[in-house]
Amino acid sequence: MAVTMNDVAKAAGVSLKTVSNVLNNYEFIRPATKQRVEDAIAELGYEANLTARSLRSGKTSMLGLVLSDLSAPYYAELASRLMDAATKHGYRVLVEQSAADSGAELNALQGPFRQLTDGLLFTPLSIGADAIAERAGSKPLVMLGEHIVDPRFDLVTMKNEEAAAALTSHLLAGGRRRIAVIGATAEESTGTAGLRLNGYRAALKKAGIPFDPALIAPGEWRRDAGAAAVAGLLEAGVEFDAVFGLNDVLALGAMHELLIRGVRVPQDVAVAGFDDVDEARFASPSLTTVSPGMDEIAERSMALLLDRIAGRETADAGVHVEAEFQLNIRESAP
Amino acid sequence: MAVTMNDVAKAAGVSLKTVSNVLNNYEFIRPATKQRVEDAIAELGYEANLTARSLRSGKTSMLGLVLSDLSAPYYAELASRLMDAATKHGYRVLVEQSAADSGAELNALQGPFRQLTDGLLFTPLSIGADAIAERAGSKPLVMLGEHIVDPRFDLVTMKNEEAAAALTSHLLAGGRRRIAVIGATAEESTGTAGLRLNGYRAALKKAGIPFDPALIAPGEWRRDAGAAAVAGLLEAGVEFDAVFGLNDVLALGAMHELLIRGVRVPQDVAVAGFDDVDEARFASPSLTTVSPGMDEIAERSMALLLDRIAGRETADAGVHVEAEFQLNIRESAP
DNA sequence: CTGAAAGCGCTTACAG
DNA sequence: CTGAAAGCGCTTACAG
Numbered sequence: 001m002a003v004t005m006n007d008v009a010k011a012a013g014v015s016l017k018t019v020s021n022v023l024n025n026y027e028f029i030r031p032a033t034k035q036r037v038e039d040a041i042a043e044l045g046y047e048a049n050l051t052a053r054s055l056r057s058g059k060t061s062m063l064g065l066v067l068s069d070l071s072a073p074y075y076a077e078l079a080s081r082l083m084d085a086a087t088k089h090g091y092r093v094l095v096e097q098s099a100a101d102s103g104a105e106l107n108a109l110q111g112p113f114r115q116l117t118d119g120l121l122f123t124p125l126s127i128g129a130d131a132i133a134e135r136a137g138s139k140p141l142v143m144l145g146e147h148i149v150d151p152r153f154d155l156v157t158m159k160n161e162e163a164a165a166a167l168t169s170h171l172l173a174g175g176r177r178r179i180a181v182i183g184a185t186a187e188e189s190t191g192t193a194g195l196r197l198n199g200y201r202a203a204l205k206k207a208g209i210p211f212d213p214a215l216i217a218p219g220e221w222r223r224d225a226g227a228a229a230v231a232g233l234l235e236a237g238v239e240f241d242a243v244f245g246l247n248d249v250l251a252l253g254a255m256h257e258l259l260i261r262g263v264r265v266p267q268d269v270a271v272a273g274f275d276d277v278d279e280a281r282f283a284s285p286s287l288t289t290v291s292p293g294m295d296e297i298a299e300r301s302m303a304l305l306l307d308r309i310a311g312r313e314t315a316d317a318g319v320h321v322e323a324e325f326q327l328n329i330r331e332s333a334p
Numbered sequence: 335m336a337v338t339m340n341d342v343a344k345a346a347g348v349s350l351k352t353v354s355n356v357l358n359n360y361e362f363i364r365p366a367t368k369q370r371v372e373d374a375i376a377e378l379g380y381e382a383n384l385t386a387r388s389l390r391s392g393k394t395s396m397l398g399l400v401l402s403d404l405s406a407p408y409y410a411e412l413a414s415r416l417m418d419a420a421t422k423h424g425y426r427v428l429v430e431q432s433a434a435d436s437g438a439e440l441n442a443l444q445g446p447f448r449q450l451t452d453g454l455l456f457t458p459l460s461i462g463a464d465a466i467a468e469r470a471g472s473k474p475l476v477m478l479g480e481h482i483v484d485p486r487f488d489l490v491t492m493k494n495e496e497a498a499a500a501l502t503s504h505l506l507a508g509g510r511r512r513i514a515v516i517g518a519t520a521e522e523s524t525g526t527a528g529l530r531l532n533g534y535r536a537a538l539k540k541a542g543i544p545f546d547p548a549l550i551a552p553g554e555w556r557r558d559a560g561a562a563a564v565a566g567l568l569e570a571g572v573e574f575d576a577v578f579g580l581n582d583v584l585a586l587g588a589m590h591e592l593l594i595r596g597v598r599v600p601q602d603v604a605v606a607g608f609d610d611v612d613e614a615r616f617a618s619p620s621l622t623t624v625s626p627g628m629d630e631i632a633e634r635s636m637a638l639l640l641d642r643i644a645g646r647e648t649a650d651a652g653v654h655v656e657a658e659f660q661l662n663i664r665e666s667a668p
Numbered sequence: 669c670t671g672a673a674a675g676c677g678c679t680t681a682c683a684g
Numbered sequence: 685c686t687g688a689a690a691g692c693g694c695t696t697a698c699a700g
Contacts, residue, residue, distance in 0.1 A: 021669085055693080071413075113426070
């Protein structure tokens with residue numbers, strides 16, 4: 001059997017409550033008593049039972065993170081930072097992969113996963129604001145990304161439209177006129193893909209260039225889908241002089257397919273992405289992309305969630321934060 | 335207040351025990367009783383309190399995964415698969431990033447992290463077998479990787495030496511004679527780096543080519559370090575016609591640096607890696623690498639851990655599993 | 669400053 | 685097949 005608080009109390013010759021006081025840093029405790037308790041703890045090698053503490057206090061010291069797929073570099077990098085941040089504040093993070101499946105997203109919101117955590121960082125991809133509001137419960141919930149922009153929820157996101165517009169303008173300034181977009185359908189205008197596409201359209205409009213739906217190719221946000229989308233455009237005979245992958249892996253997959261087919265990057269076709277994952281910098285050619293402010297996103301979302309949990313943030317309406325972005329011009333689209 | 339088992343018992347007109355029996359799929363229960371309890375559960379929207387269950391049963395339904403850094407593609411991909419596998423068996427996985435720090439590794443082994451989990455999948459990088467044995471406690475513990483090969487512990491790993499030898503032989507067969515290795519020191523012979531280096535040396539020996547320590551460049555296993563290591567070799571005037579990055583990101587960083595400096599890959603210098611992360615297939619040129627059998631590793635390690643937890647695996651000595659590898663010959667070293 | 673007691677919501681022998 | 689009771693190891697009013 002493990003050592004319990006009771007054992008410590010006996011060894012130190014005090015009551016249970018006193019041990020608890022010492023453990024919880026209660027102020028008004030006689031130094032000598034405190035010392036005796038600490039000695040007993042050290043001697044017995046006592047470690048608090050977190051489950052018991054959690055049952056009694058209702059706090060778990062765990063935070064939930066819901067995202068579609070941890071093996072996607074953007075999410076992997078984000079999760080890694082969030083975990084480091086959580087550790088600094090005495091929390092652990094429990095990750096749930098939704099695979100962008102609505103059932104999985106709903107489950108993460110109310111099932112055991114929610115119960116096990118004091119608050120949630122949630123990247124919704126399939127379910128809507130009302131479905132979330134219905135099940136949100138009372139525990140703090142901070143949205144990540146831009147599928148749900150709703151005054152009811154806290155939200156930490158990036159400047160998708162502005163950044164996509166800036167990137168598109170950069171491609172236009174480089175003389176590109178037929179910029180293919182990979183990772184969206186021509187009709188999309190909400191969610192991450194939609195917002196980035198809006199930015200693209202806005203930049204075209206500003207430059208007086210008509211929007212051509214033939215240039216927009218859908219695809220899951222993975223490398224193989226990026227490659228397949230470019231292959232599709234090429235085989236359909238669509239002409240283009242640039243490719244904007246709505247995220248980096250899409251752009252990287254597209255670039256690979258172009259190079260394999262003997263299309264020169266950037267001479268024949270410029271390629272740009274979005275995310276600035278580490279891989280972008282080391283691709284050949286290195287990838288021009290948007291750095292969406294991941295550090296700021298990780299930091300702000302964690303701070304906001306912890307503030308909600310601790311009751312330091314009390315705004316009734318959702319707090320909305322937008323991280324600053326930056327354009328990283330590299331070889332693939334100079 | 336949340337709905338408790340007591341509420342369900344009252345609503346169904348049965349005792350607590352009966353509700354518990356239904357929840358735990360106890361066999362001998364009258365169908366009518368079972369139905370009544372299930373109706374009450376559905377009507378009240380009852381959800382078991384996992385913390386209470388855990389306090390009483392001593393089981394947490396969580397598994398621990400300790401690795402150095404979740405943002406490294408190999409670990410991100412592995413973690414993603416392990417989580418999916420765990421979910422299938424009703425477990426969640428709690429990840430701890432050790433940053434290869436011995437203090438963090440020791441903490442993961444016995445602190446709160448251990449307490450919160452029913453078993454551990456552990457990639458030790460800094461601490462030794464004795465330190466682990468001392469603190470291992472009684473909960474199941476499966477080692478991942480090859481830092482610790484010890485009869486006391488269960489281990490699931492890959493054929494590092496064989497695979498590295500096969501890859502090196504492939505480079506030699508392609509006419510390469512001065513193969514630089516990145517990610518180890520010339521003296522290493524244990525741990526992942528050491529084993530892969532051993533394989534390299536064995537292949538050289540077999541081909542009658544002397545080992546040249548000048549060709550071995552150390553570096554953290556990251557892209558930037560791979561690039562820096564190659565830059566270092568080049569600037570030191572070391573001649574080489576191939577680079578073996580001891581993992582993919584190292585190789586990819588190295589390849590990027592070569593290309594930037596106008597060295598052609600594979601014409602002037604062939605490049606090969608180890609891991610076969612998704613990125614390898616889509617690099618330009620695509621990366622020749624070892625596929626170490628990640629699917630098998632994820633599957634076998636999860637199965638072994640769950641078998642230990644459930645008591646299905648009872649071997650006193652550690653069970654050792656080695657996944658099969660495969661060579662993926664691509665453009666960077668045809 | 670410190671003690672004795674209740675209770676968080678389950679599971680599990682122990683009876684019947 | 686089902687009930688009444690104890691207890692997992694904490695925290696937290698309530699007294700003093």
